[in-house]
Amino acid sequence: MEHFQQVEPFDYVIFGATGDLTMRKLLPALYNRLRMGQIPDNARIIGAARSELDRAAYVARAREALEHFLPADVFNSGLVERFLGHIHYVTLDSSKKGAQWDSLKTLLAGADPDRIRVYYFATAPQLYASICENLHEYGLITPRSRVVLEKPIGTNMATATAINDGVGQFFPENQIYRIDHYLGKETVQNVLALRFANPLMNAAWSAEHIESVQITAVETVGVEGRAAYYDTSGALRDMIQNHLLQVLCLVAMEAPDSLEADAVRNAKLAVLNALRPITEGTAAAETVRAQYTAGVIDGKNVPGYLDELGKDSTTETYAAIRAWVDTPRWKNVPFYIRTAKRSGRKVSEIVITFRPAATAMFGATPASNRLVLRVQPNEGVELRLNVKNPALDVFNLQTADLDTPIRMEGGMPFPDSYERLLLDAVRGDPVLFIRRDEVEAAWRWAEPILDAWKDGKVPMQTYSAGSYGPEQAVRLLAEHGDNWHETAE
Numbered sequence: 001m002e003h004f005q006q007v008e009p010f011d012y013v014i015f016g017a018t019g020d021l022t023m024r025k026l027l028p029a030l031y032n033r034l035r036m037g038q039i040p041d042n043a044r045i046i047g048a049a050r051s052e053l054d055r056a057a058y059v060a061r062a063r064e065a066l067e068h069f070l071p072a073d074v075f076n077s078g079l080v081e082r083f084l085g086h087i088h089y090v091t092l093d094s095s096k097k098g099a100q101w102d103s104l105k106t107l108l109a110g111a112d113p114d115r116i117r118v119y120y121f122a123t124a125p126q127l128y129a130s131i132c133e134n135l136h137e138y139g140l141i142t143p144r145s146r147v148v149l150e151k152p153i154g155t156n157m158a159t160a161t162a163i164n165d166g167v168g169q170f171f172p173e174n175q176i177y178r179i180d181h182y183l184g185k186e187t188v189q190n191v192l193a194l195r196f197a198n199p200l201m202n203a204a205w206s207a208e209h210i211e212s213v214q215i216t217a218v219e220t221v222g223v224e225g226r227a228a229y230y231d232t233s234g235a236l237r238d239m240i241q242n243h244l245l246q247v248l249c250l251v252a253m254e255a256p257d258s259l260e261a262d263a264v265r266n267a268k269l270a271v272l273n274a275l276r277p278i279t280e281g282t283a284a285a286e287t288v289r290a291q292y293t294a295g296v297i298d299g300k301n302v303p304g305y306l307d308e309l310g311k312d313s314t315t316e317t318y319a320a321i322r323a324w325v326d327t328p329r330w331k332n333v334p335f336y337i338r339t340a341k342r343s344g345r346k347v348s349e350i351v352i353t354f355r356p357a358a359t360a361m362f363g364a365t366p367a368s369n370r371l372v373l374r375v376q377p378n379e380g381v382e383l384r385l386n387v388k389n390p391a392l393d394v395f396n397l398q399t400a401d402l403d404t405p406i407r408m409e410g411g412m413p414f415p416d417s418y419e420r421l422l423l424d425a426v427r428g429d430p431v432l433f434i435r436r437d438e439v440e441a442a443w444r445w446a447e448p449i450l451d452a453w454k455d456g457k458v459p460m461q462t463y464s465a466g467s468y469g470p471e472q473a474v475r476l477l478a479e480h481g482d483n484w485h486e487t488a489e
């Protein structure tokens with residue numbers, strides 16, 4: 001049975017409290033932690049946004065959101081009312097100074113000054129610096145305050161640096177928690193357990209035995225209600241610069257000395273710094289970008305990206321990249337990364353393909369061992385082995401998949417990654433959050449790719465909604481005799 005430990009009393013101030021992220025993810029996550037007995041009775045969740053609402057009106061919105069976003073078997077009206085009792089609201093334009101900040105100050109002053117304060121920025125990143133400036137000016141930053149920054153941390157190196165500088169002027173790095181919800185996913189954290197707690201894996205975890213690595217995160221949804229954001233972002237900024245590079249780091253890093261935040265972050269940073277730059281000259285060979293056209297998903301017709309947007313756009317909804325980690329451990333091992341909106345399936349997985357056995361004793365070369373870490377859905381680990389085919393009287397091989405689901409006791413679904421991360425910030429545990437130098441190293445690698453795309457060095461491909469993606473992405477692997485995991489079935 002997992003043990004959820006209560007945390008110290010806290011005030012969680014959410015800037016952007018009326019927005020999609022708060023309603024869809026943050027409030028349900030905090031409610032679930034209350035259900036698990038983790039939220040102290042006197043903890044407060046303080047919403048802040050410009051909308052002029054009193055506490056009752058905000059609580060009514062929060063109740064509606066919980067009704068809408070929580071699964072029916074998790075929604076318990078008694079517990080929901082208890083949860084709503086923790087909620088407060090202040091109307092506040094965080095870009096401006098003025099009396100509204102005094103209301104927040106008065107509310108916060110009602111608790112012990114040593115109480116943990118988490119300021120969660122679930123609002124536009126352009127506001128982060130001014131929120132911090134105001135928090136400082138109104139005396140709201142205490143030694144036990146921390147700030148959680150939602151992505152995107154910038155759209156390129158310059159804007160990321162500006163955000164980091166703006167926040168860093170008022171909060172030291174050890175009080176800044178840059179959230180990446182992929183790091184809160186159980187199977188992503190399991191990469192560390194699998195690699196470093198199993199000598200069997202650890203011994204084989206290098207170019208000597210590994211032929212290639214695939215990291216996939218594809219989804220059936222399109223841009224939903226977020227077209228305005230997504231069209232200025234695209235697949236590379238939305239998923240690869242952050243989530244998938246973080247996953248790549250965990251797969252590729254050297255063993256950290258401990259699970260302390262800086263040990264893990266230093267090891268990840270070394271990987272980011274070792275990523276081979278993709279330049280205007282190599283982008284066409286190493287990257288593929290594409291937009292979805294109309295298609296069918298789950299039996300339903302869906303429009304193409306441009307029709308959904310209602311205008312022309314050069315934003316990619318699919319990206320595939322062949323990345324190289326230039327360290328002795330990963331010499332000549334391609335890391336294939338891909339992400340897509342409107343794919344035919346929702347899958348996030350890490351696939352490690354091992355080199356085939358170098359033996360002639362079975363006639364044909366045995367199939368490569370393949371390790372699949374299923375991040376979602378059906379979290380689990382799958383290992384393809386060669387075994388003797390018992391059906392024949394000649395000695396022939398067949399493959400057999402060892403498949404272990406990873407489940408909570410009692411078959412309960414895993415907590416949403418936000419649940420863990422929100423409370424890690426309360427506990428002051430930054431190991432699953434990203435340090436400034438990691439964000440900037442990721443931009444140093446990603447930005448030249450975006451530049452090459454903007455300069456037209458890589459043609460925009462198309463793929464039908466519901467398909468696996470553009471043909472060119474298949475070729476990216478075929479050049480090395482590889483194929484994407486689904487095409488191998």
Ligand SMILES: NC(=O)C1=CN([C@@H]2O[C@H](COP(=O)(O)OP(=O)(O)OC[C@H]3O[C@@H](n4cnc5c(N)ncnc54)[C@H](OP(=O)(O)O)[C@@H]3O)[C@@H](O)[C@H]2O)C=CC1
Pocket residue numbers: 015016017018019020021022048049050051092093094095121122123124125127150151152229
């Ligand atoms: N939605 C999602 O799934 C995800 C979102 N994110 C990130 O989270 C952040 C929020 O996203 P999302 O919830 O979708 O955005 P929304 O546009 O839905 O919400 C924005 C929120 O910010 C508030 N706001 C806007 N301007 C101000 C201001 N000047 N002062 C105070 N509050 C303000 C809005 O409320 P009001 O108008 O009342 O002021 C609203 O509560 C963004 O950085 C986004 O990139 C990251 C990952 C996923």
Ligand SMILES: O=C1O[C@H](COP(=O)(O)O)[C@@H](O)[C@H](O)[C@H]1O
Pocket residue numbers: 181217219238239348
């Ligand atoms: O950060 C984001 O992630 C989601 C995908 O997350 P997942 O946990 O469902 O895999 C993606 O839909 C969204 O565009 C992106 O901003």
